[in-house]
Amino acid sequence: MGERTIIPFGPQHPVLPEPLHLDLILEDEKVVGAVPSIGFVHRGLEKLVEKRDYHEMMYVIERVCGICSFIHGQGYVQTIEEIMKIEIPDRAKYLRTIWAELSRTHSHLLWLGLMADAYGFESLFMHCWRVRERILDIFEETTGGRVIFSVCKVGGLWKDIDNDTLKRIISELKIIEDELKPLTDVFIKDFSVQKRTRGIGVLTYQEAIDLGAAGPTLRGSGVALDMRKLGYAAYGELDFEPIVEKDGDCYARTLVRIREIYQSLDLIRQCISKIPDGEIEVKVRGNPNGEYLSRIEQARGQVIYYAKANGTKYLDRFRVRTPTFANIAPLLKMLPGSELADVPLLALTIDPCISCTER
Template identity: 70%
Template structure:
């Protein structure tokens, strides 16, 4: 038996934008097992409900994560709306869908860039981010913020989009879609990309269920699990099917995200065609009383927002379970038996977002 070495991976590592620590038990170059530890950036945001009232918490929820900011805000609002049984105007639901999908495209483009960077394809990384920049401009034009959208609000959305803006956004998105095709073609067909991803970090279908994987990680293992199928916002009114790949490896997870890009573009076009006129918010009166688990699909997977109110301005409990938290056990499974050089690539395929995870 070869001697075993323990190599620390992180909390600071070139491929990791945020700190997560893994103790890798190696036998020569082979990873036998990995022990994760998190908690370097625990901010205690869940505790903040005791100080902020439930409407102000929207701003906090939006700032839990920089990448899926809008969807965090939306999930929080949906949780409160679920408790208080607020009827959200239909136009607001469509706008939430449009912004939510724009945020998904931006997240996936960012991830594709980071992934390319993870296996050393620098020019592909630059190109992904150049495409993403165009989308960020569009987001700023429609919401006012490049990263923190700031448009989610309990009972609707804070801004409206005029029909002229909608048309312009659609035209711009078509250009971005064309640019993304050139980009995803490389991920799909390039032999050097394939050599770093095909057959690496395998997560079987059974493991994906028992380990509770979510998002592109579980869909890359051939399971159609997408919370948008619950039909919140306008997802129940547009036609789409969850993207699944059956490869179970890093390549499959990458392909899921590539195909989801186009699915998101398509959803936005559909939502823009169907968007009704009307108000975008309703006035919220009273305090939340009761509890609710809201489940929403983020770019990284399913997010759970649990709120419990006791008929006061401050919530009794606010809990967020982010997709990366659920994807840590599958990551540990994927790392067992891989090569040391593949660890960064495999870690990136769950799209780790540690600040979200620790809140």
Template identity: 55%
Template sequence: MATRTVVPFGPQHPVLPEPVQLRLTYEDEKVVEVTPVIGYGHRGIEKACELNEYAKNIYLCERVCGICSYQHSATVVEAMERLWPIELTPRINYLRTIWSEMARTHSHLLWLGLLADAFGFESMFMQFWRIREKVLDLLEQTTGHRVIQSVNIVGGVRRDIDEQQKRMIVSVLGEVQKESKSLINALIGDYTVKKRTVGVGIITKEQAISLGCVGPTLRASGVSEDVRLTKYHAYGELNFEPIVESAGDCFSRAAVRARELFQAIDLQLEALSKLPEGEIAVKVKGNPPANEAVMRTEAPRGELFYYAKGNGTRKLERMKIRTPTYANLPAVLVLLPGCQLADVPVNVLSIDPCISCTER
């Protein structure tokens, strides 16, 4: 009978730059059981939202995550706007769509770099992040900041995109698209990458649905589900269809993100070409009414959920946040048992975990 050994994976590990621990039980080199241990990064942000004036919660919530900070900002703002409700101009919706897809572009480039790093492709890792810098520069030039943009306000946005910036974005995105394509072809087409990802860490369609998976993790298992289909922001006026793979393995999850990278670029270009004239902010009167509102958006990792409850004062009565990784963590309990110990880092990375988001 094989000897069982329990080893801690994290919270500090060179391949997993996230504060989470997985207690792995394995026989020989095969993982047979996994227990996630979370709680290292809890900051009490939801409770803090009840202590601030509502406008200050925008800056607090966009610090839930440094990678998808823009998406948190846009989601909490729209949740609060629905308390009145506030009718936005089409230009505001288009600007928020452009920045949302710009944030998705840099997030997927970051993840592809981490995937290359997990295989030991250090040069490719740096090349993906070099390309990502161009997208971060676009965010800085159009919003004012690279990481924490602080461009959304209740009732609109702080900044506009002028004609000169539009031409600059189109030019830079063309470079990003061209350079990313050659790198992704090299990564996805590599024999060793396929050997360690194809047929590894499978989540079936039924399992993905029952576990409540979201985002690329769900769509890689053959489920065509994406919050952008609800047509929030300007997505109802753009040519958008969810990207789906069917195998449900690590390779499929990588393929979905790679294809979504190019789709995000196409959506930005289409939104820029259709950007309507209009105001970038509308006047907001009074305090958030005694009302409840929910906002769901598609963050780079999947569905992001915000619940806001007003009470007629400048402070909210309740704020609730549900992040994509919180929904995807149960999948780790399915995809890890049965895999080789050496494949654990790539398997965990395949759901693109963000523990900062999860623990808030």
């Protein structure tokens, strides 16, 4: 047994753009334990619901995170609509699904780039982000913003996408898919990439369930749990199955995300072929009263929103439980036994978004 050393990892680290701090307990080069501490960017956004009315709050919630911004907004308005018993028009549901799936694609592409960066494959990183740029362009064209969209509102949407643009999006998706294929092949087939990802940070099926893992981390361990199966928005009318990989290592988690990108592109095509014409919003009257806990699927995993309203225009409490928070416990399970050099990679495979986690 070697001597034990404690190495602080983060919050500033060249690989992780997120302020995650881990105290790594090492024996020689092997990690034997890790203690996380977060709270570096705790902004108390949840507390702001007491001062902003529930319409304005949508814009604040969307800014919890810069990557899953649309899905945060969607989750928030969905929770409020559930409390107020508002049924939004079908077209709005489909449009929300399209934007949510585009968000998922762009988040996964971003993650693939960062993953390549984590094992030093800089050119792959840039190629992934080049493809991602096309999705951001679709966003800017349809919503007006590249990362913060501000199109959701309680009772529907602010903006519609006309059918010509929808057609153009389909042809754009074809280009994205063609450009993506050679890049994802690198993640799947390349020898040196597999050297860094295969068999590293294994999380077994039972551990993933017990530790409350979420999203690709969970599905990479063989658990077919996808909140989209609840059928919120238009997901109930679309044909898809949760993507599952058995191995539970870094490679499996990468594969889940790659296959989810293609699945998302397929879901967008399904949405565009099925989208009905009609209104995109309903009138909202009165103030919410009651409580609701909704679960939806973000790019990073299951996210939980809980809102408690008291009949005034200010909510009593709004709670966001982000997937990264749920994935910290599995990360702590993966780390012991790994090499120090693999720690950034492992921290990255849960797709950490600490700003999200701390709100």
